[in-house]
Structures are given as structure tokens and as C-alpha cells.
Amino acid sequence: xxxxxxxxxxxxxxxxxxxxxxxxxxxxxxxxxxxxxxxxxxxxxxxxxxxxxxxxxxxxxxxxxxxxxxxxxxxxxxxxxxxxxxxxxxxxxxxxxxxxxxxxxxxxxxxxxxxxxxxxxxxxxxxxxxxxxxxxxxxxxxxxxxxxxxxxxxxxxxxxxxxxxxxxxxxxxxxxxxxxxxxxxxxxxxxxxxxxxxxxxxxxxxxxxxxxxxxxxxxxxxxxxxxxxxxxxxxxxxxxxxxxxxxxxxxxxxxxxxxxxxxxxxxxxxxxxxxxxxxxxxxxxxxxxxxxxxxxxxxxxxxxxxxxxxxxxxxxxxxxxxxxxxxxxxx
Amino acid sequence: xxxxxxxxxxxxxxxxxxxxxxxxxxxxxxxxxxxxxxxxxxxxxxxxxxxxxxxxxxxxxxxxxxxxxxxxxxxxxxxxxxxxxxxxxxxxxxxxxxxxxxxxxxxxxxxxxxxxxxxxxxxxxxxxxxxxxxxxxxxxxxxxxxxxxxxxxxxxxxxxxxxxxxxxxxxxxxxxxxxxxxxxxxxxxxxxxxxxxxxxxxxxxxxxxxxxxxxxxxxxxxxxxxxxxxxxxxxxxxxxxxxxxxxxxxxxxxxxxxxxxxxxxxxxxxxxxxxxxxxxxxxxxxxxxxxxxxxxxxxxxxxxxxxxxxxxxxxxxxxxxxxxxxxxxxxxxxxxxxx
Ligand SMILES: [Zn+2]
Numbered sequence: 001x002x003x004x005x006x007x008x009x010x011x012x013x014x015x016x017x018x019x020x021x022x023x024x025x026x027x028x029x030x031x032x033x034x035x036x037x038x039x040x041x042x043x044x045x046x047x048x049x050x051x052x053x054x055x056x057x058x059x060x061x062x063x064x065x066x067x068x069x070x071x072x073x074x075x076x077x078x079x080x081x082x083x084x085x086x087x088x089x090x091x092x093x094x095x096x097x098x099x100x101x102x103x104x105x106x107x108x109x110x111x112x113x114x115x116x117x118x119x120x121x122x123x124x125x126x127x128x129x130x131x132x133x134x135x136x137x138x139x140x141x142x143x144x145x146x147x148x149x150x151x152x153x154x155x156x157x158x159x160x161x162x163x164x165x166x167x168x169x170x171x172x173x174x175x176x177x178x179x180x181x182x183x184x185x186x187x188x189x190x191x192x193x194x195x196x197x198x199x200x201x202x203x204x205x206x207x208x209x210x211x212x213x214x215x216x217x218x219x220x221x222x223x224x225x226x227x228x229x230x231x232x233x234x235x236x237x238x239x240x241x242x243x244x245x246x247x248x249x250x251x252x253x254x255x256x257x258x259x260x261x262x263x264x265x266x267x268x269x270x271x272x273x274x275x276x277x278x279x280x281x282x283x284x285x286x287x288x289x290x291x292x293x294x295x296x297x298x299x300x301x302x303x304x305x306x307x308x309x310x311x312x313x314x315x316x317x318x319x320x321x322x323x324x325x326x327x328x329x330x331x
Numbered sequence: 332x333x334x335x336x337x338x339x340x341x342x343x344x345x346x347x348x349x350x351x352x353x354x355x356x357x358x359x360x361x362x363x364x365x366x367x368x369x370x371x372x373x374x375x376x377x378x379x380x381x382x383x384x385x386x387x388x389x390x391x392x393x394x395x396x397x398x399x400x401x402x403x404x405x406x407x408x409x410x411x412x413x414x415x416x417x418x419x420x421x422x423x424x425x426x427x428x429x430x431x432x433x434x435x436x437x438x439x440x441x442x443x444x445x446x447x448x449x450x451x452x453x454x455x456x457x458x459x460x461x462x463x464x465x466x467x468x469x470x471x472x473x474x475x476x477x478x479x480x481x482x483x484x485x486x487x488x489x490x491x492x493x494x495x496x497x498x499x500x501x502x503x504x505x506x507x508x509x510x511x512x513x514x515x516x517x518x519x520x521x522x523x524x525x526x527x528x529x530x531x532x533x534x535x536x537x538x539x540x541x542x543x544x545x546x547x548x549x550x551x552x553x554x555x556x557x558x559x560x561x562x563x564x565x566x567x568x569x570x571x572x573x574x575x576x577x578x579x580x581x582x583x584x585x586x587x588x589x590x591x592x593x594x595x596x597x598x599x600x601x602x603x604x605x606x607x608x609x610x611x612x613x614x615x616x617x618x619x620x621x622x623x624x625x626x627x628x629x630x631x632x633x634x635x636x637x638x639x640x641x642x643x644x645x646x647x648x649x650x651x652x653x654x655x656x657x658x659x660x661x662x663x664x665x666x667x668x669x670x
Contacts, residue, residue, distance in 0.1 A: 091424075
């Protein structure tokens with residue numbers, strides 16, 4: 001390992017997913033057709049992960065991910081690898097794009113490490129840059145599955161949290177530094193009851209965890225749930241800002257936000273590459289409000305980059321890193 | 332006199348596999364020209380058949396080619412463009428945000444050609460067309476025009492009014508307007524205040540059975556009171572997803588002079604709905620509502636569950652409505668009833 005050190009101020013990171021790079025689409029197609037098994041999948045996907053890491057290194061991102069190259073979908077991937085699930089039918093996500101919404105038919109249980117291999121490989125080639133462990137949150141897993149076993153959402157979510165906790169333990173054994181739980185479904189149901197359920201789940205997942213604990217939530221009406229989530233047992237909230245035009249900022253101020261913030265400055269739904277200047281101005285919006293210091297601000301995109309063309313994703317990251325460098329001098 | 336009862340699926344269906352593949356081939360440019368339309372007709376006939384066989388009084392064409400509820404209109408109107416994806420309410424489904432750069436100018440009708448194409452197949456049931464409501468359309472879009480929001484909303488209502496008039500002229504007997512934004516707990520009073528005017532524009536000269544639908548949640552009380560004053564004939568109450576919330580609403584506020592259309596079948600899960608539970612809900616609602624006519628429907632469109640379940644839920648809706656009507660002594664209208 002080289003002696004890479006994460007910058008003390010405005011470290012840059014990613015939320016997790018990256019466009020599927022060759023040979024990932026073909027490997028996933030073969031996996032879907034059962035031509036290759038899980039072991040072969042993780043072996044054959046390596047060149048794609050390497051390409052992702054190369055892009056991150058080229059752009060200069062500090063804390064990276066494996067690009068989720070093996071994950072066709074953030075829910076299906078995990079559903080296929082734990083007990084209690086069966087393969088679902090196709091359901092539309094947008095336009096003419098579908099995912100096989102998995103079906104819970106029995107108690108969910110951890111079976112085997114689900115995400116470790118890709119993470120370890122990414123770590124072996126990231127030139128000392130830490131690689132985030134990224135897991136789909138239990139609430140999102142349950143919300144985006146069909147449930148034929150638990151009739152009670154809470155019970156399902158808490159069981160799912162135990163599965164994810166078990167996976168986190170695999171990471172802890174291997175010295176993980178950053179663990180991120182993705183809960184995009186939460187912002188779609190901005191009710192206190194649901195926010196509190198996620199808190200219970202996070203308590204299970206993060207109990208006694210000394211690695212950096214992160215929860216990622218994106219889109220929807222984040223300001224509505226903000227008051228209910230501030231006491232989550234996490235070190236960092238990784239949130240989307242750019243796409244909603246930084247609407248959330250005054251609320252952070254109002255509620256006295258004082259944790260670390262993954263600050264989304266790249267719109268993953270827009271093909272337009274944010275300029276360095278634009279990103280600096282967006283960082284300034286946060287700094288002007290004097291909510292948290294620069295050592296608590298992690299500069300990153302709003303969400304995963306998977307739906308962007310590779311060249312655009314790369315260009316966006318490059319400008320983001322440039323902007324963070326300049327920000328380090330200014331604040 | 333016995334209560335008149337009927338049923339109708341709320342909206343669109345999921346796409347069957349062959350249509351999904353055909354549409355994908357269209358994108359790739361590998362499908363022979365014209366085949367897409369033929370396959371769409373076949374798929375449409377299938378979902379129409381399912382509705383007829385299940386005894387639906389009002390039948391939709393399933394809207395199988397719509398990528399989202401706004402898209403066909405966005406694509407047919409000048410000055411409007413589909414943009415990035417945004418989550419559609421609390422679903423893991425995304426619509427493309429319509430961007431308005433000016434007043435929408437319809438370049439071709441969307442609904443009328445479909446009515447003409449399918450109304451014969453639908454007989455003796457009647458055709459229902461579905462449109463996004465002007466308030467939801469406006470609030471889920473981005474306004475990059477010079478127009479203030481209210482003006483833009485009115486121009487959308489006007490364009491939709493043309494759609495409805497042409498559809499009714501072509502033979503549609505029922506029009507359903509979807510305003511899911513009404514369940515948004517943060518919907519501002521300023522926004523809801525324009526809805527009366529919008530509906531006046533929307534329904535001007537539209538001579539058909541008018542249904543207002545909202546779903547994915549329960550509207551707040553003050554919003555619901557406003558809804559009761561709108562100029563529609565029937566009001567969808569999607570009981571299945573939020574039974575308590577809706578029972579409380581109707582107990583407190585009734586449903587005015589509107590015909591209640593009870594959403595008794597949950598369109599967002601894949602369970603077979605529990606019949607006894609459905610029956611209890613219907614009894615409890617109708618004890619309060621005192622109506623001469625009642626409709627039964629699904630709690631939302633059937634496009635968010637796999638295809639086979641969208642057909643199964645249609646069957647459940649038909650069966651339950653019919654048995655329920657028998658048990659509760661309603662006069663059930665099944666256009667296809669033979670004996
Ligand atoms: Zn996200």
C-alpha cells in the first residue's frame with residue numbers, strides 16, 4: 001500500500017455505482033442466463049472494476065468504490081444472495097427499463113459474504129485509497145421487494161438489518177474504514193414512523209462499529225424527514241443537493257446539523273458537466289451558512305453515477321476533484 | 332331501491348413480455364417498421380379482453396405504450412420536452428420531468444385515435460379514457476416558460492380539455508382525471524386554490540361520466556373538503572392501501588354528491604386481497620356514504636406490478652365486486668353477463 005492520506009478538508013468521494021464498463025454488461029448477461037456462477041462472475045468482472053478504479057484514480061477521487069459492477073440492481077443483487085428470497089417478475093423502473101422485483105417468501109437470513117470479493121479486489125488496486133463498503137439499506141430492500149412472508153414491515157426491516165449487520169461484520173474483519181448504507185426509499189415516505197424504523201435498523205447494523213458510519217439518502221423531499229433522522233447512529237449523512245438546487249441547505253442550518261456531510265454537488269440526472277467554477281460556488285453555498293467546518297464536508301455526486309455515459313461521469317468527477325482542491329485553499 | 336354497482340380498473344397495465352421486447356427492438360432499430368403498432372394492438376386486445384371477461388363496466392386500453400402518465404402528451408405538444416428522471420411518488424418508478432418552455436400547443440390528439448381503434452372491441456362495455464390532471468401535471472413539471480404557474484396550469488388544462496372533447500366525440504363514455512398530487516401532505520393552499528378554475532377549463536363542453544382519481548396516500552382533510560366541490564360525477568377512494576385513513580375521511584366528510592368509487596383491490600402488492608376484509612371495508616364505507624350508486628376499482632394503476640399479477644388483480648376486482656354485490660344486495664352491472 002502506498003502512503004495515501006485522505007485530505008483533512010473536503011475529501012472527495014463517490015456514492016457508489018458507476019456506468020457498467022466492459023466486460024460487465026456481457027458478464028452480467030451470462031450470469032443472468034446461468035452460464036456462469038457467482039464465483040466466475042466475481043472473477044470475470046475484475047477488468048470492469050479495474051477500469052472503474054482507473055477512472056477514479058485519473059480523476060483523483062480520494063475515497064472510492066468498486067463501482068458496483070456486479071450489481072445489476074441494488075436490491076436484486078442482495079436478494080439473490082441471501083436466504084428467504086425468490087426471483088421476481090419484471091417490473092418497470094422507467095421508460096422501457098425493468099428490474100426483477102424480488103419476492104420475500106421466507107425469513108431473510110445471511111448466507112455467505114455478498115459483496116466482499118469485489119471490494120477486496122478494488123482495494124488491492126486502489127493505490128492506498130480507501131474503498132467504501134456499500135450496502136443497500138434494509139428499509140429500501142423491503143420497500144422495493146414484494147413481501148409474501150412478513151405481513152409486518154417492521155419485522156421484515158429489522159430482520160433485513162440483521163442480514164446487513166452480518167455482512168458488515170465480514171468487512172470489519174478485513175479492516176474496513178467506511179461503511180455506507182443506502183436508503184433511497186426513505187425519502188419517498190417521509191413519515192416519522194418510517195424514519196424511526198430506519199433508525200432502529202441502523203442501530204442494529206452499526207452497533208459497536210468503529211469504521212466511519214454513513215447513510216446515503218437521495219431525492220424526494222429530504223427536508224421533511226430531516227428532523228427525524230438527525231439522531232441516527234451515523235457519523236455521516238451523504239445527501240443529494242445539486243438536483244434539488246440546494247433546497248435542503250437552510251434546513252440543515254435550522255436544525256443545527258453537526259455531523260459529517262456527504263455533499264452532493266454533481267447532478268447524476270443531467271448530462272451537463274458541472275464546471276469547476278460552478279462546483280466551487282456550490283461549495284461556497286454551504287460554507288457561507290457556517291453549518292459545519294471543511295473537515296466535515298465530503299464532496300461527492302448526488303447519487304450513483306450508473307446512468308451516465310462513462311465519459312460524462314469521468315468528466316464530472318474530474319471537475320469535482322479540481323473544485324475540492326481549490327476549496328481546500330479557500331476554506 | 333337497490334344500490335347500483337359496477338367495476339372498472341383504475342388505469343394502465345404492466346407491459347407483457349413480448350411488448351417489452353418489441354419496444355426494446357424499436358429503440359435498437361431492429362424491429363421491422365409497423366410491427367410495433369401491430370404488437371401494441373395485440374397486447375391491448377389482451378388487456379381489454381381481461382377487463383371484459385372480468386365484468387368491467389368501463390374499460391381502458393391499458394395505456395401500454397405510455398412510458399409515464401405525462402409522456403404521450405409531452406411528446407405530442409410543442410414547447411414541452413421530457414427531461415431527467417424523477418421518482419414518481421413513493422414508487423421505485425421514475426417519470427421524466429416535463430419541461431415547459433412555453434404554452435403547450437398540441438400537434439396531434441392522443442386519446443381520440445385510441446378510442447376509435449378500440450371502442451368496438453370494448454362493446455358492450457364502455458370506454459374510459461384517463462388523463463393526468465392539470466394540477467399534478469403542472470406541479471410535477473419544470474416551468475421554464477415566461478408564464479406564471481397559474482397561467483401555465485390553465486394552458487395545460489386547455490390542452491387536456493381538447494383531448495377530452497375529441498375523445499368523447501370519438502366515443503369515450505367515461506373520463507378519468509388523475510390528480511395524485513392531492514395526497515401530497517405539503518400541497519400548498521395557493522396551489523389547491525387554482526384547482527376549481529382548472530377543472531372548469533378542463534371539463535368545458537365535455538359530455539361524459541367524469542371521475543376524479545388520486546392515489547398513493549390519503550389527502551389532508553382541508554384538501555379533501557375542497558375536492559368535494561369539484562365538478563366531477565365520481566370520486567375514487569383508494570381504500571385498500573389506507574383503509575383507516577379513508578374511513579376516517581368519509582366518516583367525517585362523506586363524499587358530497589359524488590358517486591364513490593371504492594379502490595378495494597390493492598394494486599401495489601401481489602397478494603390476493605382478502606375477501607372478508609374487502610367486504611367489511613365496503614360495508615363500513617357504504618354505511619356512512621348513503622349512495623344510490625357505487626363503483627369498485629383498484630387502489631392505483633396496475634402498471635407497478637408484474638404483468639401476470641396485473642391480470643390477476645383485474646380478475647379479483649371483477650369477482651369480488653360481483654360476489655359482494657350479490658351478498659350485499661346491490662344491482663351489479665356486468666355488461667357481458669350472459670345468465
Ligand atoms: Zn442515491
